[in-house]
Amino acid sequence: MKQHIISVIKLLGIGIFSFLFFVVILFVLQGKDEYGRGPTFFGWSSYTILSNSMQPSFSSGDVVVMKPVEDIEVTVDDIITFMMPERRFVTHRVTDQYVEEGVTYYVTKGDNNNVTDEDPVVKEQIVGVHVFTIPKLGSLAQSIRQPIGYVLLIALPIAIYLLLTLYEIIRKRSNEKS
Structure with a gap:
């Protein structure tokens, strides 16, 4: 059950990251x-x-x-x-x-x-x-083109994705040792 929940969280993380990436590209293009x-x-x-x-x-x-x-x-x-x-x-x-x-x-x-x-x-x-x-x-697109906007909508989702991946690797290794 726990494995299923983690898989769902990972899938949601990838989905959210992909969606945010698409939205960022659209916002950057919008009003260029x-x-x-x-x-x-x-x-x-x-x-x-x-x-x-x-x-x-x-x-x-x-x-x-x-x-x-x-x-x-x-x-x-x-x-x-x-x-x-x-x-x-x-x-x-x-x-x-x-x-x-x-x-x-x-x-x-x-x-x-x-x-x-x-x-x-x-x-x-x-x-x-x-x-x-x-x-x-x-207005949102203009905000995203500012440095803080890039950090919040590009760097932050990438960091979250990397942390989720790292967590899964650590959890998998601890399960293998047990």
Whole structure:
């Protein structure tokens, strides 16, 4: 029975270590871009929100996941991420749209802003439409990139794993001597 419990603890330790390793890799990738752009999977991309212009929908430090705009039609009330001419990403809500000379323009505004954005957005600027939000993941990723974050999420799990392995070796030797 005792052997079974130790095997389960070891398996849990390896599982937790593996999960933490995967999470650390994801966090380190998340928001690596200076503009908050994270990894892209199957065309879906993630962005770390850098301001509170969209409160209460989401806040600074949240991560938003965006579906590529080619897959869907953008409509009023959609939340989109678009690239500004200065190559900066902005995530705001579409408040209006109009067609001028065959080109569709989207008027955007942050939920927490009093006025709409100065320039309308064209479809070529839109990189994605909001699908879901992961609260505070971007803030957590930023913390992990600090030295203490690396220690807590990389060095500590490795140390725990090594200690569990060492304990099992010592216990196994003491059982063999008995």
